[in-house]
Amino acid sequence: METTTLLSVPLESVHESLGAKMVPFAGYLMPLKYSSVTEEHKTVRNGVGIFDVSHMGEFFLMGPNALALIQKVCSNDAAKLKVGDAQYSCFPNDKGGIVDDLLVYRTGEEEYLLVVNASNIEKDWNWIQQHNTEQVPMYNVSENASLFAVQGPLATQVLQKITTIDLSAIEYYKCAIGDIGGVGKVIISATGYTGAGGFELYVPNAQAVPLWNAVMEAGKAENIQPIGLGARDTLRLEMGYCLYGNDIDDTTSPLEAGLGWITKFTKAFTNSEALLAQKKAGVSKKMVGFEMIDRGIPRKDYDICNEAGTIIGKVTSGGQSPSLEKGIGLGYVEKAYSKSGTEIYIQIRKKRIKAAVQKLPFIKK
Numbered sequence: 549m550e551t552t553t554l555l556s557v558p559l560e561s562v563h564e565s566l567g568a569k570m571v572p573f574a575g576y577l578m579p580l581k582y583s584s585v586t587e588e589h590k591t592v593r594n595g596v597g598i599f600d601v602s603h604m605g606e607f608f609l610m611g612p613n614a615l616a617l618i619q620k621v622c623s624n625d626a627a628k629l630k631v632g633d634a635q636y637s638c639f640p641n642d643k644g645g646i647v648d649d650l651l652v653y654r655t656g657e658e659e660y661l662l663v664v665n666a667s668n669i670e671k672d673w674n675w676i677q678q679h680n681t682e683q684v685p686m687y688n689v690s691e692n693a694s695l696f697a698v699q700g701p702l703a704t705q706v707l708q709k710i711t712t713i714d715l716s717a718i719e720y721y722k723c724a725i726g727d728i729g730g731v732g733k734v735i736i737s738a739t740g741y742t743g744a745g746g747f748e749l750y751v752p753n754a755q756a757v758p759l760w761n762a763v764m765e766a767g768k769a770e771n772i773q774p775i776g777l778g779a780r781d782t783l784r785l786e787m788g789y790c791l792y793g794n795d796i797d798d799t800t801s802p803l804e805a806g807l808g809w810i811t812k813f814t815k816a817f818t819n820s821e822a823l824l825a826q827k828k829a830g831v832s833k834k835m836v837g838f839e840m841i842d843r844g845i846p847r848k849d850y851d852i853c854n855e856a857g858t859i860i861g862k863v864t865s866g867g868q869s870p871s872l873e874k875g876i877g878l879g880y881v882e883k884a885y886s887k888s889g890t891e892i893y894i895q896i897r898k899k900r901i902k903a904a905v906q907k908l909p910f911i912k913k
Contacts (some may be wrong), residue, residue, distance in 0.1 A: 557602040558694055558756040566774050573777060574666035576603040578589030581776040588779035589870040592744050593911075596720035597775035601748075602756065605690040607662045609790070613682035614660050615688035618652060621679050623802055625812040625822075629654040634721045634739055637810055638802055639675060639820045645798040646805070648672050649790060651739065654721060661735070661750075663695075665792045679818070694756035696749045698763060699775075699783075703746030706767040711736070715747070729762025732756040740873055741780060743787035743911060785876060786869055788837050794848055795835060795864040795878050801828055804880065805835045806908075833861065834886040837908040840875035844894060844901035851895040854880050860885050863894065869910060875903075876910050 556646045557563075563570065568579035579600065581588060591597045609617060618626045624637035631654050639647035648668040653661040664672045669690050680686065698707055704715050711728040713736065718724050723737035728749065735750035751759050764772060781791070790796045790805060799876055802811045803826055813824050840846065846866030850858045866877030877894070888907040893900040 555603075555691075557600060559600050559602070559760055562757065562760065563600065563774070568774070568776060571777075573643060574603055576666065576740045578603060579774070579776040582774050583708065585776070585778035585782060586870045588773065588775045589782050591771075591773045591784055592700045592742055592775055592779060593871060594701070596698065596702035596706050596746070596767055596770050596772045597779075598760070598772060599697040599699065599775045599777075599780055600694070600696055600760070600765070601780075602694040602753075603666035604695050605664040605666060605672065605688075606674065606693045606695075606750070607664065607676070608655075608687040608689060609660045609662065609676075610687070611658055611683045613684045614658055617676070617680055617682055617684045618660055619663075619706050619815050620817055621676055622650075622652060623811040623817055624652070625805075626652050626654075627815070628662070631656060632722050632724065634723055634737055636721075638796070638807060639672065640811075640817065640823060641798055642705050642819050643798070644801050644819060644822055646792075646796045646800060646802060648800065649792055649796060649807075653735070653737070655723075655725070655735070667793065685748045692753055694751050694753050694759075696751070696760060696763065697740055697742070697746065699740045699742045699746035700744045702767075702770045702772075703744075705748060706763065706770050706772060707736075709766045709890045710762050718747075721879065729759045729766070731762070733803045734759065742783040743789070744783065744910060782867060782870055785865055785867060785878070786871055786909065786911045788878065788910060790835075790878075791865055799811045800835075800880075801826060801831065804831045804833055830883070832883055833880045834883055835880050836866070836886050837879060837910060838877055838879065838892060838894075839872070839906045839910065840894070841891075841902040841904055842898075843875075844896045845875045846877035846879075846894045846896070846903070852881055853893040853895055853900055854885065855891065855893065857893075857900065859895075860892070866894075871911055876906075877903075881905075
């Protein structure tokens, strides 16, 4: 029997000492939760928490042709990026689907950082290399870089104690590089996957433990807590953020997924002609958010039906919202059922439970 060896993040022993429940995730052993998912979720929504998301992938692309390569493989228009800017994007495949979604940072005049999903590191690297006809220098630093997300309304207050950089001056989807917590050359990015505000900190593995400890020490007065992947999922679901492998994958078009805003036809990119044709013709199915009207918790792959019981779609992500205290989900439905307020039914075991299409995000800021 073949066994797969799980990779370790540098803080694995730290998480274990904090009582984390460790689980396999995207080839790594990762903390699922430390206390309870609901408790950790509310800590981030109302205070401040720190996530270790060092399993994510990081690639640097450099040189005069780096932008041209990014423009070719990404749906968004990276030509707009100034040094210090970040951008959400995706890699369209050549069949109308999505290879992965990612963040693109311009970290220098001719230097870009691409941050990809942990489960797709090798796949994404190969995809970019396949299109690298310009021989752009590429560096996969995924195994040498750690990433912490300090999220919540008190995140700035905590981090400001350990840096001279004015964090309030770093606008949303922008970054700065500098000293924080006694560690130099940290990429401090005003991004996150929670909708609760805060920063993501990119640091070499050698400085990961000192930086984590500095953040935890700085946040004592604000009762900072370590947060696991369980709450990361409920937080992103409340914001209607896509999770690769659930809500978007190799078969879902960015236009079907509501990602038209990161699909810019101002330049040519992989499969852009087919996607432009799809935009002009209109999509036949759309990803929607929905809230349960009757009691029930929607889960991935549950059927979505109309009143007559006809299957009109499928749930891609679902669960109980700790903030709203009701079931919420994302899923694809036939376009006729995609308007906000439309009543739909989720097939939960042998029962059809009433729900309504809801404009995203579920949590309004």
